[in-house]
């Protein structure tokens with residue numbers, strides 16, 4: 001079971017995107033027990049600065065084609081190059097990060113290879129299927145997150161899937177595979193460049209969920225932008241980050257960057273405090289893997305209590321100020 | 332004069348899933364869900380109309396789906412589309428993105444001389460965001476996905492902003508091109524009252540009585556359909572047969588229900604909660 005992982009970097013920092021490491025490790029756990037190797041494929045202007053790290057997570061080889069004309073996402077060029085790499089290796093599995101780059105190119109490649117691509121998988125595993133031998137089982141939420149579907153691609157190769165950043169976990173221990181990068185020969189065709197990049201405006205990232213141990217999130221129940229101050233204060237007092245439900249974002253209590261859930265960020269902090277959030281499926285999709293969940297909600301029937309570990313039924317506008325007071329006393 | 336095709340899908344309103352939307356066996360009861368115009372396809376249509384309003388063009392909305400999808404095509408006419416087409420055939424059922432994009436791409440080729448294809452970024456039933464790019468691949472167009480703003484356009488080129496996640500990219504592209512459009516790009520217009528009155532009776536040919544047909548034809552009320560044979564498609568590439576991915580199993584999502592420790596709302600209870608949080612999660616220097 002040979003796997004290929006699309007390797008992507010953050011174009012602003014020139015560092016690997018976390019999802020590339022996460023998928024390398026995932027591919028290793030799928031392929032290694034069956035004696036298969038994991039290859040990375042990369043194209044762009046320059047290799048990511050820290051690409052060596054991939055080899056600590058189970059990668060055997062990294063194929064790359066770099067060219068200064070590829071500094072930006074030229075979909076058609078990227079497709080031709082990555083497709084050539086995939087064809088030359090004939091893997092069983094190809095994994096892409098479900099980033100805005102991965103979701104741009106992966107469907108082009110699947111279309112060209114006439115194979116299946118399952119978007120936004122949350123679980124991947126290998127098992128027997130009828131007389132087909134071992135295949136990849138791809139689980140993903142569908143219907144706005146109301147159902148969990150298991151998708152298979154029994155008759156086509158490669159079996160392709162995309163996974164969002166933060167969904168697969170990185171292991172504690174590191175492997176020590178030798179670093180092996182190989183330049184891949186390509187006859188670059190100028191006609192593959194079809195778009196002109198007139199400007200790049202980096203987005204100012206105000207929210208950092210990745211390094212936060214604690215996230216305090218507010219929902220519609222917070223009631224107003226003014227009340228949302230309580231959420232920020234609690235987050236600050238605990239040294240955590242501020243999260244939000246989509247309802248809180250839609251009401252304008254807080255900026256969209258803070259949204260957690262199916263159409264926001266997937267987070268997995270040690271502690272997630274959900275204040276005035278009912279816990280609809282689309283919100284849970286982004287936070288239910290948190291190690292511990294505290295729910296503060298005035299409705300004892302709110303679905304959030306179904307996944308919470310600790311809870312208080314009551315008005316957050318009364319509870320949080322008391323929490324803040326005790327935090328000051330204890331801290 | 333630009334020929335613009337908009338890809339639009341009718342989807343179950345997954346935002347309003349109620350109790351009876353799930354069947355006993357954990358599968359989706361589509362009948363219990365209201366069907367709506369896929370939200371971001373409205374943004375794609377709005378963009379098409381904006382371009383048409385300024386540089387002249389023809390806007391053609393196509394949808395692959397069951398006869399009921401005629402509802403969104405009527406809505407497209409109310410908004411100002413020039414032509415609509417329903418691509419419908421039992422043989423298209425259970426198509427994944429590869430099979431869907433094959434049918435849509437062949438339709439675009441059949442329409443011919445298309446300059447611009449606009450799709451929604453993603454459909455809310457599957458959230459795959461794959462059909463747009465896969466159509467682009469099959470018709471050999473350049474593509475720009477996640478278009479969050481149409482900045483400038485002329486007969487020769489388009490300048491758009493793409494949401495590149497960590498950065499916003501300003502991209503200039505010539506025609507022909509396929510764009511996938513996000514909700515941020517614009518606000519879809521309301522249906523036009525005059526057009527609504529006119530197309531209110533628009534429907535599939537089969538739904539008119541024989542004696543109504545000539546009036547329907549005169550008034551442009553007949554919504555054209557296209558089947559697999561009309562398009563000359565290969566059956567092996569359509570519907571379930573043409574879909575490499577198969578749904579192996581479906582289950583509705585249940586709450587896990589863990590060990591839930593409840594705290595009261597008295598000051599002492601809250602103090603205990605704070606202590607428990609501090610003990611486990613806050614590093615005290």
Ligand SMILES: Cc1cc2nc3c(=O)[nH]c(=O)nc-3n(C[C@H](O)[C@H](O)[C@H](O)COP(=O)(O)OP(=O)(O)OC[C@H]3O[C@@H](n4cnc5c(N)ncnc54)[C@H](O)[C@@H]3O)c2cc1C
Pocket residue numbers: 144218219220221222244245246247248259260261262263264265275276277278279280281282283286296297298299302314315316317345346347455
């Ligand atoms: C395609 C799609 C994608 C989506 N993506 C996301 C996503 O990424 N993230 C997301 O969050 N949602 C998403 N949603 C929306 C989601 O379905 C819910 O609408 C949303 O999560 C609800 O937010 P909420 O819990 O804050 O609001 P509500 O459901 O309105 O809940 C508010 C809660 O606050 C409680 N409350 C009210 N007042 C108080 C008070 N004073 N003190 C304490 N509690 C109080 C209420 O009891 C209630 O439980 C998506 C929906 C769709 C269709």
Ligand SMILES: Nc1ncnc2c1ncn2[C@@H]1O[C@H](COP(=O)(O)O)[C@@H](O)[C@H]1O
Pocket residue numbers: 338339340369371372375393394395396428431435449450451452453454455457458459460461462463
């Ligand atoms: N059956 C269909 N008919 C017309 N357009 C479609 C269809 N399915 C998908 N699309 C288009 O492709 C986009 C992405 O769909 P999806 O890949 O399903 O998320 C949608 O927003 C539509 O513009």
